[in-house]
Amino acid sequence: MNRDSRALQALRATLLVTASVAASSGAAGADTPPFTPVAVTDGVYVIYGPLGLPDEHNRGFRNNVVLVDTADGAVVFDPGGSAWAGERVAAEVNAAMGKPVVAVFDSHAHGDHWLGNEGIRRVYPDVEIYAHPAMKARVEGADGARWLEQIERLTNGTADGRTVVAPTRTVVDGDEVVIGDTTFRIHHPGRAHTDNDIMIEVVERHVVFTGDVVRNGLLGLMEADSSFAGNVAAIDRLLAMDVAHYIPGHGPIGGRRALVAYRTYLDTLLGTVRKLYDAGLADYEMKPAVSDAVSSFRSWEGFAVRLGAHVSRAYLEVEAEQF
């Protein structure tokens, strides 16, 4: 892209974003979360999402959004959980860097991480969106429409989503995408938080974005395509990387301790379920004992809501190990 077209694109972004923020500010009120980029290291920022479930107040925004300043423009990881959030992210990029968004990476197919694609695309119609092939397939299939409908319903339409915007490019384990002066190295751990996770390393900045392979202070979805054992192995892979900064999918940056904490939750839960399975207990009989085993995580957001589903999921995983 030459200098003139880049300047034109940035100007177009400013106008669109100004118009859209002005149009939505009446409905948003003071309740909506702040979108303040916080510097992690040189040229890398996080916009922290609130930890609650999608509702009218957060308008679907609840994940960590990463902004990377490159010589060719801004790169965004996980642009938010709604079209509204994606537009706000585009506005913050413009305010913080004065550059267009030239690429987006989506970490996995859960809608609270990729529905913001639509908002970015409204401002930058030609932006490239990268994800794992299995993520792209899910979003283009029934999952994409399901997530769009669900977030609109939970937010009473304030998420402002109209259409599924799927990735345009696919990346697999070991790929490197070079944008301007910056290398984005892709790590796909196999089946972990989902079967389509990518963890994105910003090589020159010694940063890795873990997506939901690591969450700090929040327990969330573990669905049929997840693996507790695989997620533990993926965290071991992260711990072996030569990086200085780990950015989780949700919650504050907590260094290696945050990785070890979430690893402890997953490993303790799975180990306890395996032990009780061997003792002949059904999944619904295990919940009190498992809850005690992971009691140090009771203060984490989502503990009461998610624990039962996590036990059931781990039970099925242990059962599958037997065959």
Ligand SMILES: [Zn+2]
């Ligand atoms: Zn997720």
